[in-house]
Amino acid sequence: MAEPLRIALAGLGTVGVGVLRLLAVNGEMLAKRAGRPIEVVAVSARERARDRGVDLAAYDWADDMTTLSMRDDVDVVVELVGGSDGPALTLARNALSNGRHFVTANKAMVALHGMELAEIAEANAAAFKFEAAVAGGIPVVKGLREGAAANRIERISGILNGTCNFILSEMERSGADFSDVLTQAQARGFAEADPGFDIEGVDAAHKLAILAAIGFGARIDFDAVAISGITEVGAADIARAETLGFVIRLVGVADCDTQGNGAPRLLQRVRPCLVPKNHPLAHVTGPTNAVVVEGNFSGRLLFQGAGAGDGPTASSVVADLVDIARGDTGLPFSVPVAQLEPLEAADPGHRVGRDYLRFTVADRPGVLAEITAAMRDADLSIESLIQQGRSANGGEVLVAMVTHEGPERCVTKALELLEGSASLTAPPLVLPILRD
Numbered sequence: 001m002a003e004p005l006r007i008a009l010a011g012l013g014t015v016g017v018g019v020l021r022l023l024a025v026n027g028e029m030l031a032k033r034a035g036r037p038i039e040v041v042a043v044s045a046r047e048r049a050r051d052r053g054v055d056l057a058a059y060d061w062a063d064d065m066t067t068l069s070m071r072d073d074v075d076v077v078v079e080l081v082g083g084s085d086g087p088a089l090t091l092a093r094n095a096l097s098n099g100r101h102f103v104t105a106n107k108a109m110v111a112l113h114g115m116e117l118a119e120i121a122e123a124n125a126a127a128f129k130f131e132a133a134v135a136g137g138i139p140v141v142k143g144l145r146e147g148a149a150a151n152r153i154e155r156i157s158g159i160l161n162g163t164c165n166f167i168l169s170e171m172e173r174s175g176a177d178f179s180d181v182l183t184q185a186q187a188r189g190f191a192e193a194d195p196g197f198d199i200e201g202v203d204a205a206h207k208l209a210i211l212a213a214i215g216f217g218a219r220i221d222f223d224a225v226a227i228s229g230i231t232e233v234g235a236a237d238i239a240r241a242e243t244l245g246f247v248i249r250l251v252g253v254a255d256c257d258t259q260g261n262g263a264p265r266l267l268q269r270v271r272p273c274l275v276p277k278n279h280p281l282a283h284v285t286g287p288t289n290a291v292v293v294e295g296n297f298s299g300r301l302l303f304q305g306a307g308a309g310d311g312p313t314a315s316s317v318v319a320d321l322v323d324i325a326r327g328d329t330g331l332p333f334s335v336p337v338a339q340l341e342p343l344e345a346a347d348p349g350h351r352v353g354r355d356y357l358r359f360t361v362a363d364r365p366g367v368l369a370e371i372t373a374a375m376r377d378a379d380l381s382i383e384s385l386i387q388q389g390r391s392a393n394g395g396e397v398l399v400a401m402v403t404h405e406g407p408e409r410c411v412t413k414a415l416e417l418l419e420g421s422a423s424l425t426a427p428p429l430v431l432p433i434l435r436d
C-alpha cells in the first residue's frame with residue numbers, strides 16, 4: 001500500500017478525541033477507500049496529563065501546538081482548538097505557509113480569515129479544508145462545491161445552530177419561555193455555559209457567510225451578515241405563529257439580488273423567521289441542522305443531519321482527510337480567491353415578502369387604531385391580526401399581525417412612525433416569513 005498520510009492534530013477536546021476514535025474504529029476501511037493509511041503522528045492540547053479516554057502513547061506530544069506545522073514528518077495539520085484568532089490562526093498561517101495541508105472545524109476562523117488562509121493555501125499548493133466548520137456532520141460544503149457545482153445557486157437557507165433549534169422547538173413543544181428552556185438546554189448539554197455566540201446568532205452567521213461564499217462565488221463578507229438572535233422570541237410568539245400555520249426557527253438566508261443597475265448584490269441574514277409548516281425547514285426539530293440549497297437546474301436540495309457532536313463532526317473532519325489522501329487538494333472555494341466576486345451587500349429594504357409583527361401595547365381604547373393608521377401611512381397592508389383578550393389589570397396586551405407581501409422598507413417606515421408612541425410599552429418584534 002502507498003505511503004501513509006501523516007497527520008498532526010491540535011486540540012483533543014470533543015472533536016479531536018472524536019477524530020482519534022473514528023480513525024481507530026474505521027482505520028482499515030478508510031485506508032482502502034483513501035488508497036493509503038491515515039496515520040496520526042503528533043498531537044497537542046493544553047493539559048498533557050488530562051485523561052481523555054483515549055490512549056495517546058503512540059503519538060508525539062507537542063506542548064506548543066504551533067510547532068506541529070514545522071515538522072517534516074507531517075503532511076496535514078488538523079486544527080480542532082477553536083477561536084477565530086490567537087493560536088489557531090497562527091497555526092493555520094504557519095502550516096499553510098510551510099506547504100502543509102490544513103483541515104479545520106473552526107467556523108469563526110474560516111468566516112473571519114478564510115480569504116487570507118485560502119490565498120496562502122493557493123500560493124503554497126496546500127489544501128485548506130473545512131467541511132466540519134459548517135453544520136457538523138452534514139456534508140454541505142462538499143454538496144455545494146461538488147454535488148451542486150453544475151448550478152447557479154439562487155438561494156441558500158439553513159438552520160445552522162443546533163442550540164437555537166433545540167430551544168425554539170422545545171419552546172414550541174412545552175409552551176415554556178426562552179429563559180427556562182435555555183437553562184434546560186444547558187443542563188442537557190445542548191447549550192454552552194456561555195451561550196452568547198449561539199443564541200445571538202453569531203455562530204449561525206459564521207456558517208452562513210462560508211456557505212454564501214461557496215454558493216455565490218463571492219468573497220466571504222462576515223461583516224455584511226445582518227444578525228439577530230432568538231432572545232426576543234417569546235412563548236406567546238410561538239403560540240401565535242402556530243395559530244397562523246407557522247413554526248419559528250432561527251434561519252440563515254443568503255440570496256443574490258439584482259437591484260437598480262442589475263449588478264448582483266448579496267443579502268445575508270440570520271434571523272428568527274416564521275417558517276410555513278409545509279416548508280422542509282419546519283420539520284427540523286431539536287439540535288438537528290438543515291440546509292436548503294436552490295440551484296437553477298437541480299431545484300431544491302435538502303441537506304440534513306447532526307450539526308454538532310463528536311461523532312458527526314469527526315466524520316466531516318475525516319472526510320476531508322480522505323479527500324487529501326486521495327490527492328484532492330483543490331481550491332478551498334472552488335475558484336481562485338482572486339476570482340471570487342467582492343459582492344456588494346444588498347439593501348434589505350428591497351426584500352419583498354411577508355412579515356410577522358408583534359406589538360406590546362397599553363390596554364386602552366384607540367391603540368389598535370393608532371397602529372393600523374401607521375401601517376396604512378407606510379403602505380403596509382395587514383393579512384391577519386390576532387389581539388390577545390383584554391388584560392385583567394388594564395396593563396399590557398399583545399397584538400400580533402401578519403402583513404401582505406410588500407417591500408421590507410414599508411415595515412421599517414411603519415415602525416418609524418410608531419417610534420416614541422406612548423401606546424407601545426415595549427419595542428415591537430418583527431420576524432420575516434420564509435417563502436415556502
Ligand SMILES: NC(=O)c1ccc[n+]([C@@H]2O[C@H](COP(=O)([O-])OP(=O)(O)OC[C@H]3O[C@@H](n4cnc5c(N)ncnc54)[C@H](OP(=O)(O)O)[C@@H]3O)[C@@H](O)[C@H]2O)c1
Pocket residue numbers: 010011012013014015016044045046047048050065079080081082083087105106107108132133136307308309310313
Ligand atoms: N463540539 C462540536 O460539536 C463542534 C461542532 C462543529 C465544529 N466545532 C469546532 O471544532 C473546534 C473544537 O471544538 P471542541 O468542541 O472539540 O472544543 P473543546 O472540546 O473545547 O476542545 C478544545 C481543545 O483545544 C485545546 N486547546 C485550547 N487552547 C489550546 C492551546 N492554546 N494550545 C493547545 N491546545 C489548546 C484544549 O486543550 P485541553 O483539553 O488540554 O484543555 C482542547 O483539547 C472549534 O473550532 C469548534 O467551533 C465543534
